[in-house]
Amino acid sequence: MASHSVFRKWVAAVLVCLFCCPFVFADADSPSDKTRPGSISGRVVEAGTGKPVANAYVGVGDFGDAGGSNLERFEQQGLYAHTKTDAEGRFTLAQLALVEHPLIITHPDFIRHDQVVPLVKDAPSVEVQITLYPAGRIRALIVNAGGEPVHKPIVFRLEARDRHRFIPPGEQQHLSTFADSCWTTPAPAGEFAFTALKPGEYVVEAFKVSDDSTTYYGCAFGVTVRGGATTEARITPAGHRTSLRIT
Numbered sequence: 001m002a003s004h005s006v007f008r009k010w011v012a013a014v015l016v017c018l019f020c021c022p023f024v025f026a027d028a029d030s031p032s033d034k035t036r037p038g039s040i041s042g043r044v045v046e047a048g049t050g051k052p053v054a055n056a057y058v059g060v061g062d063f064g065d066a067g068g069s070n071l072e073r074f075e076q077q078g079l080y081a082h083t084k085t086d087a088e089g090r091f092t093l094a095q096l097a098l099v100e101h102p103l104i105i106t107h108p109d110f111i112r113h114d115q116v117v118p119l120v121k122d123a124p125s126v127e128v129q130i131t132l133y134p135a136g137r138i139r140a141l142i143v144n145a146g147g148e149p150v151h152k153p154i155v156f157r158l159e160a161r162d163r164h165r166f167i168p169p170g171e172q173q174h175l176s177t178f179a180d181s182c183w184t185t186p187a188p189a190g191e192f193a194f195t196a197l198k199p200g201e202y203v204v205e206a207f208k209v210s211d212d213s214t215t216y217y218g219c220a221f222g223v224t225v226r227g228g229a230t231t232e233a234r235i236t237p238a239g240h241r242t243s244l245r246i247t
Contacts, residue, residue, distance in 0.1 A: 001009045012084065028085045038095075038119035041091045041127050043085075044056050044085050044089045045129070045132070046131075047134070052087070054086065054089060056106065058085060060103055061080035062098065078227060079096075079168055088119070100116050100118045101118075102116055109135060110196065111227075113131075136193040142190045142231045142234075142236070143236055147234070147236075153186045154186065155186055155206070155214065156207075157183050157207070158181060161202060200224075200225055204219065204223055205218075218235040
């Protein structure tokens, strides 16, 4: 009988802990500094000069199209974090999980940098030195047959002639879903600037847009991009007309 009494008292004590002290058990599964002890810090500099690159985007997290509303959960798990470099090019990403992190650095004036940084129990904090190389730009604009700018809503399509893949402009910076080509949103003034491009040759196409149709305007082939320079791509009307009507 005594053993039954002891058992009943033990069960009662367990029930009290479960219902009156839920936080004791919740803490075991909730994210904390103890479960996210990792950090990545470092400095971003310019190739050739060694000058610091300020205001560069620095982030970890590679989720393709699974970003958006999921990012808060990924951040709580220590899988996603981002920041900007300071005036000295320095940055710190803290409270990271001990896993391999895809580190991403972007800046409009430089070529995107990607590398994997492993964080492990024996080395939870890692410091890196990142060197960025100057990127090129394309200023795309449409002109009439006489070479005068045309200020109409235009959608531009960019493609690298060597078919290398790149991040479309306007996408979330942490994503690494590279594309063979990219489309811009309608540019009201008839021009658009493509940034952070690798040196090489590109093709730029232009399409006029209206409320109910999209019409092919023209194309610029062999647009040469050089690091640290802006190339202007002036697109004249094509000799034929192709349109798509939305009904």
